[in-house]
Amino acid sequence: MVRRRREGNGVNEQSMAEWSAVVLATAKARFVALGADLAQAPTEAQRAYESVYAALMTGTGVRAATYIAILLFVGIAVEWLYWMYAYSPLRAAMAMPMLTPAAALRVGLRRLFLSLSGLLLFTAAAIGVSAAFAWPPHVHELIIAATLLLLVLRLSWISVSVIIAPGRPRLRLRLVPVAQPQARWLAAALMAALALLALGRFLPPVLQDGVAQASHVASALRFIAYSLAMLILFVSAFAFFGGRDVRADVPRAPLFPRSFPLALLVAAVYAVWLMNDRAAAVAAIAAVVIALQIGLRPIVYFYWREDDGALPAIVLSLSRFVVALVGIGAAAVALDTPLATLAEDVGPWVRVGLRLLGVAVLALLAHGVWIAIRSVVDQRLKRIGPIDPHEPPDASSRLLTLLPLLRVTAAVMLLVMLVLCALWALGIEITPLLAGAGVLGIALGFGAQALVRDVIAGIFFLADDAFRVGEYIEGSGNTKGTVERITLRSVALRHHNGPLHFVPYGALGSVRNTSRDWVIDKFNLPLPIEVESETIRKMLKKIGEDMKADPVLGPMTMEPLKGKLYRIDPGVKIFRCKFRCPPGKQFDLRAGALKRIEAALKKMDVQFADGRQTILLQNPA
Amino acid sequence: MHGGSLVRTVRLVSGLILMAFVTCHLANLAIGMQSLAEMEAWREVLTAPWTRSKPVFFLLATAALVHATLGLYAIASRRSLALSTTDVVQLVLGLFTPPLLIAHVIALYMSIRVSPGFADSYGQIQAVYWSFAPSYAFLQLFVVVVVWMHAAIGLYSWLVLKPVWRRIGGFVLPVLFAVPILALLGFAQSGQEVLNRLAADPAWRAAILENVGNIAKATRELGNLQSNAILTWAGLVAVAFGILAARILRARMMPVQVDYDGGIRAMGRHGLSVLEISLLNDVPHAHVCSGRGRCGTCRVRVEAGAPSLSAIDEQERSTLERVGAAGGERLACQARVLGAGVAVTRLLPAFADATAAQAPDEWSAGAAKETA
Ligand code: FES
Numbered sequence: 001m002v003r004r005r006r007e008g009n010g011v012n013e014q015s016m017a018e019w020s021a022v023v024l025a026t027a028k029a030r031f032v033a034l035g036a037d038l039a040q041a042p043t044e045a046q047r048a049y050e051s052v053y054a055a056l057m058t059g060t061g062v063r064a065a066t067y068i069a070i071l072l073f074v075g076i077a078v079e080w081l082y083w084m085y086a087y088s089p090l091r092a093a094m095a096m097p098m099l100t101p102a103a104a105l106r107v108g109l110r111r112l113f114l115s116l117s118g119l120l121l122f123t124a125a126a127i128g129v130s131a132a133f134a135w136p137p138h139v140h141e142l143i144i145a146a147t148l149l150l151l152v153l154r155l156s157w158i159s160v161s162v163i164i165a166p167g168r169p170r171l172r173l174r175l176v177p178v179a180q181p182q183a184r185w186l187a188a189a190l191m192a193a194l195a196l197l198a199l200g201r202f203l204p205p206v207l208q209d210g211v212a213q214a215s216h217v218a219s220a221l222r223f224i225a226y227s228l229a230m231l232i233l234f235v236s237a238f239a240f241f242g243g244r245d246v247r248a249d250v251p252r253a254p255l256f257p258r259s260f261p262l263a264l265l266v267a268a269v270y271a272v273w274l275m276n277d278r279a280a281a282v283a284a285i286a287a288v289v290i291a292l293q294i295g296l297r298p299i300v301y302f303y304w305r306e307d308d309g310a311l312p313a314i315v316l317s318l319s320r321f322v323v324a325l326v327g328i329g330a331a332a333v334a335l336d337t338p339l340a341t342l343a344e345d346v347g348p349w350v351r352v353g354l355r356l357l358g359v360a361v362l363a364l365l366a367h368g369v370w371i372a373i374r375s376v377v378d379q380r381l382k383r384i385g386p387i388d389p390h391e392p393p394d395a396s397s398r399l400l401t402l403l404p405l406l407r408v409t410a411a412v413m414l415l416v417m418l419v420l421c422a423l424w425a426l427g428i429e430i431t432p433l434l435a436g437a438g439v440l441g442i443a444l445g446f447g448a449q450a451l452v453r454d455v456i457a458g459i460f461f462l463a464d465d466a467f468r469v470g471e472y473i474e475g476s477g478n479t480k481g482t483v484e485r486i487t488l489r490s491v492a493l494r495h496h497n498g499p500l501h502f503v504p505y506g507a508l509g510s511v512r513n514t515s516r517d518w519v520i521d522k523f524n525l526p527l528p529i530e531v532e533s534e535t536i537r538k539m540l541k542k543i544g545e546d547m548k549a550d551p552v553l554g555p556m557t558m559e560p561l562k563g564k565l566y567r568i569d570p571g572v573k574i575f576r577c578k579f580r581c582p583p584g585k586q587f588d589l590r591a592g593a594l595k596r597i598e599a600a601l602k603k604m605d606v607q608f609a610d611g612r613q614t615i616l617l618q619n620p621a
Numbered sequence: 622m623h624g625g626s627l628v629r630t631v632r633l634v635s636g637l638i639l640m641a642f643v644t645c646h647l648a649n650l651a652i653g654m655q656s657l658a659e660m661e662a663w664r665e666v667l668t669a670p671w672t673r674s675k676p677v678f679f680l681l682a683t684a685a686l687v688h689a690t691l692g693l694y695a696i697a698s699r700r701s702l703a704l705s706t707t708d709v710v711q712l713v714l715g716l717f718t719p720p721l722l723i724a725h726v727i728a729l730y731m732s733i734r735v736s737p738g739f740a741d742s743y744g745q746i747q748a749v750y751w752s753f754a755p756s757y758a759f760l761q762l763f764v765v766v767v768v769w770m771h772a773a774i775g776l777y778s779w780l781v782l783k784p785v786w787r788r789i790g791g792f793v794l795p796v797l798f799a800v801p802i803l804a805l806l807g808f809a810q811s812g813q814e815v816l817n818r819l820a821a822d823p824a825w826r827a828a829i830l831e832n833v834g835n836i837a838k839a840t841r842e843l844g845n846l847q848s849n850a851i852l853t854w855a856g857l858v859a860v861a862f863g864i865l866a867a868r869i870l871r872a873r874m875m876p877v878q879v880d881y882d883g884g885i886r887a888m889g890r891h892g893l894s895v896l897e898i899s900l901l902n903d904v905p906h907a908h909v910c911s912g913r914g915r916c917g918t919c920r921v922r923v924e925a926g927a928p929s930l931s932a933i934d935e936q937e938r939s940t941l942e943r944v945g946a947a948g949g950e951r952l953a954c955q956a957r958v959l960g961a962g963v964a965v966t967r968l969l970p971a972f973a974d975a976t977a978a979q980a981p982d983e984w985s986a987g988a989a990k991e992t993a
Pocket residue numbers: 896907908909910911912913914915916917918919920940952953954955
């Protein structure tokens with residue numbers, strides 16, 4: 001946004017000193033001129049009035065007035081038509097129950113939109129039609145100035161009535177934390193100040209260039225209007241912002257009263273204006289931006305309680321950003337300069353100020369991103385909750401290691417980027433820096449390739465929930481064991497024989513997790529060929545039901561023991577038994593089942609099939 | 622017919638008569654876009670009949686007098702300042718109308734008396750406006766804007782409640798604005814023509830100058846007459862507002878209370894209508910006709926305290942009937958709270974618009990569904 005400087009520092013300093021001298025000299029000249037204007041204004045006003053009156057009291061004047069009346073009718077007609085359709089939605093919006101300030105905000109936006117559209121139609125119709133007439137000299141400018149004045153006045157009123165909503169306290173339309181008795185006065189003061197400012201902006205040019213040719217009156221009028229407006233704002237700063245937070249239910253430590261900086265801002269803008277017109281516009285915009293930045297926090301927390309999590313912080317920083325950005329745009333408009341050439345044709349102070357402003361915007365942007373990242377991470381951490389050191393660690397422990405690291409990484413990256421961008425915005429060459437950092441980065445990158453791969457693979461294992469501490473897993477490449485520890489780069493697996501494997505995530509490959517949800521255990525039961533398979537099946541089923549009813553084994557059973565004839569070998573009937581249970585419980589359950597089977601077989605007087613085989617040798621003889 | 626409703630009807634009719642006259646007048650001006658001669662010719666048809674024929678003129682004058690008087694009466698008989706923006710605009714414009722018109726009429730009348738034949742010609746009047754005394758022209762422009770806006774608001778808020786508005790609305794509204802715009806264009810066009818003729822025709826100019834000279838001698842008398850009339854009017858307005866203030870102050874000592882659906886409670890003064898209490902307390906309440914008892918959108922079901930409400934008059938009865946209200950329902954704008962307090966349920970949503978008056982069935986069905 002700011003072009004790179006071409007001149008060296010020495011030149012800059014010198015020009016700055018020169019420039020300051022010039023500013024002081026012009027300010028002095030302005031004061032002298034202002035004094036002359038004020039002194040001459042009354043006589044000139046008399047003359048101007050006479051000439052304007054004379055100009056008006058002719059056929060030309062009548063024609064102009066007729067056309068104005070026509071414009072008025074056209075504008076009213078268009079807006080009337082608009083309100084025929086827009087009035088019901090407006091009333092519907094206002095009739096909604098406004099339980100929270102956020103609801104009021106939604107309604108306020110709708111009111112703003114509806115009213116602004118009507119105003120826009122009126123203005124567009126009036127100005128558009130005015131182009132169709134052949135106006136007497138100077139009158140068209142007057143018409144446009146009057147329409148703009150009307151536009152600004154109505155715009156101010158719409159904004160004030162939507163934001164401060166001075167009337168109808170019971171509807172709770174107000175969008176800012178201001179108490180009722182103050183709201184009316186604040187609205188009145190703001191309207192008065194805005195009206196004076198608009199008057200001081202639009203009337204003097206007409207007086208100066210029109211029929212009146214009254215430049216002294218114009219500048220005197222401008223001076224008086226602006227001074228009065230500033231006085232009103234100055235007094236309002238003390239009258240309305242000296243008090244405490246409106247939300248009396250939130251006890252607060254006493255803060256530095258906001259009235260002082262606000263009043264100071266007003267005074268500063270006024271002082272700048274006394275010296276230089278063009279700078280004053282920028283100063284005024286800067287003041288509004290600063291005032292908004294001061295006021296944004298209470299306003300945002302008016303909508304969201306502080307315990308609403310990350311939202312208010314994000315909104316706050318976003319709105320800070322938007323305010324700053326709009327301010328810069330407005331400043332560019334006020335200076336009447338395209339942003340690209342801004343750095344070239346204004347004084348060095350302004351240029352430095354603009355660069356600092358650019359840096360501030362960057363900082364705000366970075367701050368916003370940082371807040372967003374931080375609040376997401378914090379939210380996650382809060383959800384996991386503190387880790388109990390006596391409990392066995394689980395998946396969240398890894399998250400607990402990872403998240404703060406992520407946060408720090410983000411912070412460092414943001415900071416680096418911010419510093420680089422800020423340097424660039426201030427006009428300092430950063431290309432060598434970037435190049436150096438690039439070489440270093442490449443070197444580091446090669447070395448850290450494996451590390452990075454491991455960490456990233458780990459993130460994905462975590463995201464897939466592939467394993468947790470205490471689970472038995474098998475990775476590719478013969479790594480298996482119970483997960484004992486999860487770290488940033490690797491997982492520690494305790495093999496069932498004792499050794500502890502440290503497997504980097506990158507080398508883990510496909511994971512087979514045997515500790516999830518349930519297992520099915522199957523075993524064979526060889527019995528002599530003579531036994532009746534149906535009896536055995538029933539017996540096994542009975543045992544399964546018994547186990548289900550058992551206080552110890554029962555809860556472990558997910559599907560009770562069942563068995564059926566599976567194969568008949570010579571002399572042996574093989575029954576296959578199976579049950580389903582949670583992982584890790586199959587050993588206990590199988591032991592219990594076998595014990596019961598054995599006892600039951602004994603009772604039935606059935607032996608297990610013995611391995612003996614009778615071989616009948618036939619003698620060839 | 623009950624008093625209040627008779628007054629309203631008379632006011633409406635007188636207003637319509639006046640508006641018809643003003644429309645003819647403006648239409649005549651609009652013809653000036655064609656030419657001054659056409660304008661003079663059409664004058665016989667459009668404007669002259671209103672002043673030439675005695676009965677018509679009498680009717681017109683009576684209408685003006687009655688309309689102004691009833692306007693003041695309406696102010697004096699108000700019970701509160703609960704007014705919509707449109708009403709305020711309408712009222713202020715209405716207050717401005719008589720002095721402006723008085724000035725216009727008296728000036729014309731004096732001119733005719735001083736130099737007969739003068740006012741018979743649009744050309745001469747235009748010449749005065751555009752060349753000899755432009756300040757009168759400014760006055761005229763102001764009158765047109767004020768009077769026509771007052772009339773347009775009045776006509777619109779009367780018509781928009783009628784079912785017929787759905788068919789004619791799209792046509793009436795453009796006409797309502799086309800009339801003054803065309804009239805002003807005609808005024809400007811013929812003014813230019815007159816200026817040209819003044820420059821080209823010295824004899825004509827001399828004739829007008831003589832007339833103007835005659836009138837100028839009477840200026841003093843004219844000014845006196847005008848300021849007397851305006852002062853009288855201002856006095857009458859002050860009296861009307863004084864009565865209003867006195868009524869408000871007196872009623873202030875007797876507070877009453879209204880309970881609404883949704884657990885809302887509002888306080889008001891004795892004698893205020895339920896609607897006025899709603900508006901003064903920011904209770905959302907539909908009131909499309911601004912409490913004139915014509916639209917029926919403000920109607921409420923009285924849940925308790927019905928005896929402490931004022932009796933139903935003819936106007937309210939007929940409106941209730943038209944919108945198909947059930948028993949126990951009242952128009953909030955007509956039912957005044959005379960006892961300690963009442964409890965009511967608002968039957969239409971606060972955002973009900975003119976369509977609720979044009980086709981009450983659609984809205985009552987919707988409202989019934991909502992409550993069910
Ligand atoms: S407001 Fe229209 S009838 Fe009551």
